[in-house]
Amino acid sequence: MNVLDIIKPENQVFCKSKLMTDNTLSYCPGCGHGTAHNLTMEVIDEMGISEDTIGVAPVGCSVLAYDFMNIDITQAAHGRAPAVATAIARTWPEKYVFTYQGDGDLAAIGTAETIHACNRGENIVIIFVNNGIYGMTGGQMAPTTLEGMKSSTSPYGREIESMGSPLKMTELVANLPGVHYVTRQAVHTHKHARKAKKAIKKAFENTRLKKGLSFIEIVSNCNSGWKMTPLESNIWMEENMFPYFPLGDIKVNGVLK
Amino acid sequence: MSELKLMKGNEALAEAAIRAGVDAYFGYPITPQSEVIEYLMTERPEDRTGMVVLQAESEIAAINMVYGAASTGKKVLTSSSSPGISLKLEGISYLAGAELPAVIVNVVRGGPGLGTIQPSQADYFQSVKGGGHGDYKLYVLAPASVQEMADFVEDAFDIAFKYRAPVLILSDGLIGQMMEKVFLKDQQERLTDEEVIKRHDSWAVTGKTNRERNIITSLDLQSEKMEARVRRLMKKYEQMEKEDLRYEEYQTEDAEYLFVAYGSSARIAQKAVQLARAKGIKAGLLRPITLFPYPKQVLFDLADQVKGILSVELNAGQMVEDVRLSVEHKVPVEHFGRTGGIIHTPEEVLEALELKIINNECIRHH
Numbered sequence: 001m002n003v004l005d006i007i008k009p010e011n012q013v014f015c016k017s018k019l020m021t022d023n024t025l026s027y028c029p030g031c032g033h034g035t036a037h038n039l040t041m042e043v044i045d046e047m048g049i050s051e052d053t054i055g056v057a058p059v060g061c062s063v064l065a066y067d068f069m070n071i072d073i074t075q076a077a078h079g080r081a082p083a084v085a086t087a088i089a090r091t092w093p094e095k096y097v098f099t100y101q102g103d104g105d106l107a108a109i110g111t112a113e114t115i116h117a118c119n120r121g122e123n124i125v126i127i128f129v130n131n132g133i134y135g136m137t138g139g140q141m142a143p144t145t146l147e148g149m150k151s152s153t154s155p156y157g158r159e160i161e162s163m164g165s166p167l168k169m170t171e172l173v174a175n176l177p178g179v180h181y182v183t184r185q186a187v188h189t190h191k192h193a194r195k196a197k198k199a200i201k202k203a204f205e206n207t208r209l210k211k212g213l214s215f216i217e218i219v220s221n222c223n224s225g226w227k228m229t230p231l232e233s234n235i236w237m238e239e240n241m242f243p244y245f246p247l248g249d250i251k252v253n254g255v256l257k
Numbered sequence: 258m259s260e261l262k263l264m265k266g267n268e269a270l271a272e273a274a275i276r277a278g279v280d281a282y283f284g285y286p287i288t289p290q291s292e293v294i295e296y297l298m299t300e301r302p303e304d305r306t307g308m309v310v311l312q313a314e315s316e317i318a319a320i321n322m323v324y325g326a327a328s329t330g331k332k333v334l335t336s337s338s339s340p341g342i343s344l345k346l347e348g349i350s351y352l353a354g355a356e357l358p359a360v361i362v363n364v365v366r367g368g369p370g371l372g373t374i375q376p377s378q379a380d381y382f383q384s385v386k387g388g389g390h391g392d393y394k395l396y397v398l399a400p401a402s403v404q405e406m407a408d409f410v411e412d413a414f415d416i417a418f419k420y421r422a423p424v425l426i427l428s429d430g431l432i433g434q435m436m437e438k439v440f441l442k443d444q445q446e447r448l449t450d451e452e453v454i455k456r457h458d459s460w461a462v463t464g465k466t467n468r469e470r471n472i473i474t475s476l477d478l479q480s481e482k483m484e485a486r487v488r489r490l491m492k493k494y495e496q497m498e499k500e501d502l503r504y505e506e507y508q509t510e511d512a513e514y515l516f517v518a519y520g521s522s523a524r525i526a527q528k529a530v531q532l533a534r535a536k537g538i539k540a541g542l543l544r545p546i547t548l549f550p551y552p553k554q555v556l557f558d559l560a561d562q563v564k565g566i567l568s569v570e571l572n573a574g575q576m577v578e579d580v581r582l583s584v585e586h587k588v589p590v591e592h593f594g595r596t597g598g599i600i601h602t603p604e605e606v607l608e609a610l611e612l613k614i615i616n617n618e619c620i621r622h623h
Contacts, residue, residue: 050464050465051464051465052464064476072465075472075473075474076325077321080318080324083319084321086318090311091326095464113314116318
């Protein structure tokens with residue numbers, strides 16, 4: 001069989017969402033952001049809610065999310081996306097509002113906005129991509145950087161004694177009554193991506209049902225920042241990130257697992 | 258038909274916001290402006306007009322909530338006082354950069370630092386010289402009465418939407434806290450969501466329908482694009498100077514000496530004019546109502562007529578720099594003002610005119 005006989009729409013399993021633009025992704029090859037974007041857009045497309053969805057982009061690698069997601073997006077100041085999303089959801093209660101944030105944005109500079117939007121139970125979706133490093137600024141230590149992990153601002157590895165422990169924001173917000181759904185996912189394999197997509201869909205369904213806040217952490221890689229090949233970074237992530245940031249649901253329908 | 262009430266400046270502003278059909282208010286308590294959010298929470302504007310009121314976790318969150326609602330074309334307001342405005346400046350810079358309409362109120366207290374909770378006009382530089390980072394300006398309205406606290410809400414939103422730019426109402430603890438009679442306008446309907454979309458569909462993020470997606474951002478990684486954005490902003494500011502300058506003159510027709518003062522200082526200087534006239538000194542007052550744009554040409558022209566100018570401000574000397582720039586050394590310009598929350602009296606202001614301008618003139622002439 002010729003390879004061209006196989007490449008047909010009916011045989012296609014994975015493709016770029018119709019809601020992704022044709023702009024070249026600014027992410028490094030091997031980075032999980034592209035997949036996380038695509039899954040989010042697939043969910044919005046499949047639910048038929050793109051005309052009623054407003055995204056909030058962060059500061060960090062995904063600051064340019066609006067170049068790739070073909071929906072209306074406002075780009076927030078560093079860490080403030082949950083506050084921006086709060087106001088949009090409050091003034092447009094029938095819309096679907098989501099933030100897309102990295103770990104520096106959400107778990108360091110935006111800690112207060114994250115905690116309080118969660119505590120108020122805003123009817124929004126927070127997609128939190130955690131790769132344990134500041135990617136855009138060139139690989140500095142993040143609040144989620146693992147113990148011993150080297151970065152440009154922890155060149156000898158993160159020392160817990162002086163730099164604190166990696167912050168588990170997801171477990172933290174799960175304890176807040178306003179938060180309805182909390183899960184931790186990954187997108188580096190097809191299996192993981194399928195699960196992550198299910199979680200994202202559940203989150204947007206929660207918005208439809210006005211259930212309050214849904215919080216999805218996606219543990220991802222940063223092969224450039226970690227100074228590894230994409231494959232190495234995925235293996236390293238499974239061996240080191242997953243034990244500290246275990247995948248799976250943490251809170252479902254307002255009940256802690 | 259309007260309604261006459263006796264109100265605090267802060268309360269009048271809050272009531273005027275409801276009546277102006279404002280869609281949302283986001284704020285954080287700080288003295289001396291907490292009455293704004295207290296009044297709104299008590300009045301339940303969500304029942305009266307559907308206006309959203311939310312107490313944010315910080316001034317930073319509040320201004321970013323303003324950014325969010327403004328991104329969607331809604332009429333959105335926040336208020337704070339000096340230390341809180343410092344915290345909001347990052348967000349204000351973003352609003353200016355992303356070209357979003359919004360109204361920010363500063364009921365100024367003395368500083369720097371935690372300063373004092375008493376009235377002050379020490380945030381003039383912060384208000385008209387940028388404050389936050391980058392090449393931007395704010396359209397700045399300075400109310401001098403409780404009536405203007407109410408009236409300027411609607412005026413500020415008109416400007417904010419005309420230019421798609423943030424507007425600052427620069428009040429102070431005196432105007433915010435004092436009670437005066439105020440005529441309140443009738444209730445205006447808030448725009449429906451459909452009307453908001455229809456009006457602002459060319460830029461606001463309300464959900465991508467059958468059009469190109471709308472993007473709100475202040476980021477341009479390409480230098481040429483960023484420079485074009487800055488030029489676009491500068492054009493707006495030029496247009497503001499041409500079309501939306503506001504000021505008031507009091508007894509300037511035959512004035513030989515001129516006070517320049519805004520906000521609460523203008524009220525005091527107005528009384529000082531009367532005291533001066535009673536003594537046979539022909540004094541007048543120029544009150545800038547907008548601090549940007551600034552009445553530069555008016556001052557330049559008045560400088561041909563008067564012998565000297567005293568800038569009266571509740572600070573250590575800030576607006577006096579703009580007065581000097583405007584008159585281009587034609588006549589002596591001095592500053593008088595108390596700080597730390599002390600409010601100067603009309604007698605003190607007149608004495609300062611005599612001491613710093615009139616008597617100095619005698620020395621200069623001999």
